[in-house]
Amino acid sequence: MADYKAIIDRYKELPGGIIEAYHALQREYNYIPEDAVDYAARVFDMSKAQAYGVATFYSYLKIGERGQYIIRICESAPCHVAGAHEVVRALEKELGIKMGETTPDGKFTLEFTECVGQCQATPVITINSKPYGDMTAEKIAAVLAECQ
Amino acid sequence: MAEEMRIVLRNMGKIDPLKIEDYIAAGGYKSLEKARSMEQEALIEEVKKSGLRGRGGAGFNCGMKWSFSYKVQSEQKYVVCNADEGEPGTYKDRIIMENDPHSVLEGMAICGYAIGADKGYIYCRGEYPYVVEMLNQAIAQAKEKGVLAGFDIEVRMGAGAYVCGEESALIESIEGNRGEPRFKPPFPPVIGLWQKPTIVNNVETFANIPVILEKGADWYKAIGAERYPGTKVLTLTGDVNNRTVYEVPTDTTIRQVIYDLGGGIKDDKKFKAVQIGGTSGGFIPESMLDTPIDFDSMTAIGAVLGSGAVFVMDESRDIVNVVARIAGFFEHESCGKCSPCREGTKRMHELMEKMNAGQGDGTDLSLLERLGTVMTKACLCGLGQAAPAPVLTTLKNFPGEYQAKLN
Numbered sequence: 001m002a003d004y005k006a007i008i009d010r011y012k013e014l015p016g017g018i019i020e021a022y023h024a025l026q027r028e029y030n031y032i033p034e035d036a037v038d039y040a041a042r043v044f045d046m047s048k049a050q051a052y053g054v055a056t057f058y059s060y061l062k063i064g065e066r067g068q069y070i071i072r073i074c075e076s077a078p079c080h081v082a083g084a085h086e087v088v089r090a091l092e093k094e095l096g097i098k099m100g101e102t103t104p105d106g107k108f109t110l111e112f113t114e115c116v117g118q119c120q121a122t123p124v125i126t127i128n129s130k131p132y133g134d135m136t137a138e139k140i141a142a143v144l145a146e147c148q
Numbered sequence: 149m150a151e152e153m154r155i156v157l158r159n160m161g162k163i164d165p166l167k168i169e170d171y172i173a174a175g176g177y178k179s180l181e182k183a184r185s186m187e188q189e190a191l192i193e194e195v196k197k198s199g200l201r202g203r204g205g206a207g208f209n210c211g212m213k214w215s216f217s218y219k220v221q222s223e224q225k226y227v228v229c230n231a232d233e234g235e236p237g238t239y240k241d242r243i244i245m246e247n248d249p250h251s252v253l254e255g256m257a258i259c260g261y262a263i264g265a266d267k268g269y270i271y272c273r274g275e276y277p278y279v280v281e282m283l284n285q286a287i288a289q290a291k292e293k294g295v296l297a298g299f300d301i302e303v304r305m306g307a308g309a310y311v312c313g314e315e316s317a318l319i320e321s322i323e324g325n326r327g328e329p330r331f332k333p334p335f336p337p338v339i340g341l342w343q344k345p346t347i348v349n350n351v352e353t354f355a356n357i358p359v360i361l362e363k364g365a366d367w368y369k370a371i372g373a374e375r376y377p378g379t380k381v382l383t384l385t386g387d388v389n390n391r392t393v394y395e396v397p398t399d400t401t402i403r404q405v406i407y408d409l410g411g412g413i414k415d416d417k418k419f420k421a422v423q424i425g426g427t428s429g430g431f432i433p434e435s436m437l438d439t440p441i442d443f444d445s446m447t448a449i450g451a452v453l454g455s456g457a458v459f460v461m462d463e464s465r466d467i468v469n470v471v472a473r474i475a476g477f478f479e480h481e482s483c484g485k486c487s488p489c490r491e492g493t494k495r496m497h498e499l500m501e502k503m504n505a506g507q508g509d510g511t512d513l514s515l516l517e518r519l520g521t522v523m524t525k526a527c528l529c530g531l532g533q534a535a536p537a538p539v540l541t542t543l544k545n546f547p548g549e550y551q552a553k554l555n
Binding site for chain 2: 015016017018019020022023044050053054057058059060061075076077078080081082113114115116117118119120121122126129
């Protein structure tokens, strides 16, 4: 894995580049390492509080470890009426964890999200940002099996 | 029978979106050339005359907005494309960018010439990494061909904050800050990104620009509703047979959208409600379905056109339950900067959950109404001001749904 300092340094010259740097960190690690926030604050010439403030403001960003596969379930109104809660129940049962948790082997993390813009096929989940539409409880096992 | 009319989606399915040659063969980038042969004032006048109003939801006259930035003396100005579409039930900007990215780039470059800006940003939501990739490819092709004539475009990614659809919050986010809206005035066309004059327009607005230049303001103005001319791209979701995207003239009625295009209600059930404009839109009952979808007609019935999301609910849906979920959305998405929104969305969600659980009474109903009215007036930005709309419109148009759940 690339060193977080090297990743952040790539965005040094980009005005307002801290969010792009955080995205790049997440592409590498799936989360933002705690130490990286301190380093980003130095590189982008802001206080630690500000750098932390940015990292925690956006729901797509997360400080601290997450699983290899981040599964997000949309709970916005169109997905809600289409039965998102049944998909949630099936995922929790299949993985043996609750929403917001990561499996002990570090493979899967379950998160709620708001609309992901794939409302032609509700309910929708995303796995590492890739959308899976028209989800049902029955389809969950097959979709999880793809995560290898 | 209402029919589609494709202006924004004119090239959808007809060209390979990742082949700039296809776009050029279809007449692409000719409008930019034409624009650059015109005086800036004349160009802005043409856009103003077309009557094009912002397609992101606020409905402000596009040419008028451009004129504000044009008039400011500044060595640096910016053009920003708002591609942060986070309004639940909306995916039209994704469809436009996926099918015809160059139409958006061309619209931005025309705006750049009009106001005197040589730099543009596309702020694309973080949920669309695949769209970001396409946009970057399209920009690289345009640079290689030299068609943007020195206008530079960079893509920045949002990171999952609904409030960043608000233009000053979006600007804060590009600057690398928390996406909190600014106090206005000054408005972004005068003081925007890095304190410079900045035009922020929606994806759909920009995609309209090349066609308006090609066919003329008079042609455009004659389409659809008189005071909100042109077309609108709508996305149909919920209990409707055809859950897909349609582009229609703005004088099309809600009923035509749901029944002629949408194919009516799924499983032969009866219609109960439709929420238009996204999750901050009003809930509309059967009696108002013959309203045209244009901005002013929708406002007149206490609803909005907004982003153009059309969320249909059949007779089996529990309105209080849906509105409670929506109230939860706003509690989550409130940025926390102003207290009427930070506290208001939280209390509104609490009250709605109480109603939904069958534990609310008449006092809670009047509290909801009072809180909603205060938020509409006191919140800093559009998020907080619009957040109570689903509650207030359902209290008004669907009172029976609440009565049935009273303790």
